[in-house]
Amino acid sequence: MCGIVGAVAQRDVAEILVEGLRRLEYRGYDSAGVAVIQNGELSRTRRLGKVQELSSALDEAPLAGGTGIAHTRWATHGEPSERNAHPHVSEGDIAVVHNGIIENHNKLREKLKGLGYVFASDTDTEVICHLVHHELKTADNLLTAVQATVKQLEGAYGTVVIDRRDSERMVVARSGSPLVIGFGLGENFVASDQLALLPVTRSFAFLEEGDVAEVTRREVNIYDVNCNPVKREVKESEVTHDAGDKGEYRHYMLKEIYEQPTAIAHTLEGRIAGGKVLDSAFGENAAEFLKDIKHVQIIACGTSYHAGMAARYWLEDWAGVSCNVEIASEFRYRKSHLFPNSLLVTISQSGETADTLAALRLAKDMGYKATLTICNSAGSSLVRESDMAYMMKAGAEIGVASTKAFTVQLAGLLMLTTAIGRHNGMSEEMQAAITQSLQSMPAKVEQALGLDDAIAELAEDFADKHHALFLGRGDQYPIAMEGALKLKEISYIHAEAYASGELKHGPLALIDADMPVIVVAPNNELLEKLKSNVEEVRARGGLMYVFADKDAEFESDDTMKVIPVPHCDEFMAPLIYTIPLQLLSYHVALIKGTDVDQPRNLAKSVTVE
Numbered sequence: 001m002c003g004i005v006g007a008v009a010q011r012d013v014a015e016i017l018v019e020g021l022r023r024l025e026y027r028g029y030d031s032a033g034v035a036v037i038q039n040g041e042l043s044r045t046r047r048l049g050k051v052q053e054l055s056s057a058l059d060e061a062p063l064a065g066g067t068g069i070a071h072t073r074w075a076t077h078g079e080p081s082e083r084n085a086h087p088h089v090s091e092g093d094i095a096v097v098h099n100g101i102i103e104n105h106n107k108l109r110e111k112l113k114g115l116g117y118v119f120a121s122d123t124d125t126e127v128i129c130h131l132v133h134h135e136l137k138t139a140d141n142l143l144t145a146v147q148a149t150v151k152q153l154e155g156a157y158g159t160v161v162i163d164r165r166d167s168e169r170m171v172v173a174r175s176g177s178p179l180v181i182g183f184g185l186g187e188n189f190v191a192s193d194q195l196a197l198l199p200v201t202r203s204f205a206f207l208e209e210g211d212v213a214e215v216t217r218r219e220v221n222i223y224d225v226n227c228n229p230v231k232r233e234v235k236e237s238e239v240t241h242d243a244g245d246k247g248e249y250r251h252y253m254l255k256e257i258y259e260q261p262t263a264i265a266h267t268l269e270g271r272i273a274g275g276k277v278l279d280s281a282f283g284e285n286a287a288e289f290l291k292d293i294k295h296v297q298i299i300a301c302g303t304s305y306h307a308g309m310a311a312r313y314w315l316e317d318w319a320g321v322s323c324n325v326e327i328a329s330e331f332r333y334r335k336s337h338l339f340p341n342s343l344l345v346t347i348s349q350s351g352e353t354a355d356t357l358a359a360l361r362l363a364k365d366m367g368y369k370a371t372l373t374i375c376n377s378a379g380s381s382l383v384r385e386s387d388m389a390y391m392m393k394a395g396a397e398i399g400v401a402s403t404k405a406f407t408v409q410l411a412g413l414l415m416l417t418t419a420i421g422r423h424n425g426m427s428e429e430m431q432a433a434i435t436q437s438l439q440s441m442p443a444k445v446e447q448a449l450g451l452d453d454a455i456a457e458l459a460e461d462f463a464d465k466h467h468a469l470f471l472g473r474g475d476q477y478p479i480a481m482e483g484a485l486k487l488k489e490i491s492y493i494h495a496e497a498y499a500s501g502e503l504k505h506g507p508l509a510l511i512d513a514d515m516p517v518i519v520v521a522p523n524n525e526l527l528e529k530l531k532s533n534v535e536e537v538r539a540r541g542g543l544m545y546v547f548a549d550k551d552a553e554f555e556s557d558d559t560m561k562v563i564p565v566p567h568c569d570e571f572m573a574p575l576i577y578t579i580p581l582q583l584l585s586y587h588v589a590l591i592k593g594t595d596v597d598q599p600r601n602l603a604k605s606v607t608v609e
């Protein structure tokens with residue numbers, strides 16, 4: 001989704017800003033722009049399309065100046081176009097970039113038109129820059145003008161404002177859309193994600209909800225929602241992965257699929273000892289929070305929701321607690337009832353998904369015993385606002401389609417299952433079996449990656465297909481759902497997942513030779529049931545691709561291609577069967593020629609509702 005970069009420096013900043021935008025490209029966007037203050041005047045360049053278009057335009061007509069802001073836009077109000085691209089400008093004086101949605105923009109627009117302002121775009125953002133311009137007629141300075149402006153805004157914003165008449169300052173404000181200040185030597189920066197600023201600094205302070213900050217070359221002054229001066233902790237970034245580097249891989253997605261053994265090893269590091277998962281994996285005081293838990297409510301979106309769906313089977317089966325899993329956008333607008341001793345678990349790669357964050361805030365008001373987030377982004381809103389955090393340590397995930405974050409979430413959730421289970425009487429043998437399984441996961445994933453060539457060949461069969469069905473049972477049903485989501489989001493093939501017991505309740509009607517059916521079939525207690533479902537498809541002329549344990553006794557024939565998956569235990573099976581499905585979607589997308597890392601219409605971090 002939209003990305004923001006801003007800088008106040010002695011040197012020219014346009015290149016720094018554009019490099020920052022490049023590092024945010026993975027979030028998904030449709031246009032890009034930059035504005036700098038050059039000799040007391042605002043200069044702005046915007047382009048529809050990729051950051052490269054903007055960069056080429058700047059090569060032809062460079063912008064000089066030490067104070068500037070830049071943005072990648074993911075359209076919400078107004079079509080993707082140059083006139084709707086940020087930065088937006090008021091009267092040639094004020095320039096603004098903004099992430100989020102201003103919900104009362106229509107009302108503000110009418111008011112501002114009444115005051116004589118002429119709108120040059122269809123965006124909600126433009127009201128911010130005219131409002132700041134208007135407020136500056138009576139305010140003492142840019143800071144107080146922005147403080148007066150944000151009081152009038154309803155909705156979500158992360159915004160940065162510059163004024164050509166006050167050329168060594170930017171004012172930034174956050175409510176519902178993350179912003180981080182980057183501290184340099186004699187220069188300071190702001191961005192919506194620290195990744196954008198890693199080439200210029202590693203010292204960051206995350207703004208809190210309602211904060212407004214004034215940033216100059218030498219100083220950063222932060223004020224809370226009541227305009228009182230506050231300090232926000234400055235931390236050295238631990239982000240080690242360089243977002244700019246695809247290495248030997250053709251796409252970030254493929255790189256991230258192959259990084260899974262390392263990412264899983266990282267997430268386990270220092271968290272298992274003596275056959276037990278350490279409570280400290282979930283943060284300070286976790287033992288206290290986890291000890292009386294009898295019910296778990298999981299909230300997430302998309303791929304992260306699928307990880308939660310799998311964990312429900314484990315928590316109920318092995319940890320002995322009841323568990324509900326719900327999509328965040330549904331949970332937040334539904335009246336739900338609180339079970340005694342309930343733990344709320346949010347799962348999120350980015351830690352900034354708007355619906356998940358809103359659901360967490362709602363749950364806190366409802367009185368959950370504790371809140372835990374399973375999250376990949378240190379310093380993100382979910383981490384800061386939860387009682388406990390399991391930091392995934394998967395490294396930056398750049399491909400819009402989530403891969404390594406999903407398998408690391410599964411590993412984290414399996415650890416949570418044993419931690420909660422231990423407080424509910426899970427035997428030492430069971431804990432030891434699960435932790436042993438966790439520790440052998442990296443090597444087993446490595447083996448599963450060995451299927452890559454076979455899957456690349458198989459993907460050819462999907463070149464002319466428009467639909468696909470994924471089937472699984474038990475904790476493999478969410479894996480089938482994840483497989484279907486991956487295929488649809490990067491290859492644009494319509495894909496559905498069913499718990500295979502549901503086949504005869506409707507979807508069997510779809511089966512014919514044009515509907516490939518992908519089946520995940522580990523050797524577990526549901527195998528025989530699954531085999532009956534496979535026969536139901538075969539009897540109706542369906543063509544199947546079965547990812548099966550070698551002992552599951554499936555054989556390839558005219559109606560079925562069997563792909564043997566390395567044998568694995570029941571604890572790791574969902575994670576291992578995910579790998580071939582990720583590879584399948586990747587290779588089908590390659591054949592279809594889609595934009596694998598930035599599929600159309602999608603964004604990486606969904607910071608609007």
Ligand code: F6R
Pocket residue numbers: 301302303304305347348349350351352353356400401402403485489604605606
């Ligand atoms: C799919 C995908 C999305 C995200 C979803 C939640 O590949 O990446 O479905 O899983 O937008 O995002 P996070 O995990 O950042 O909350």
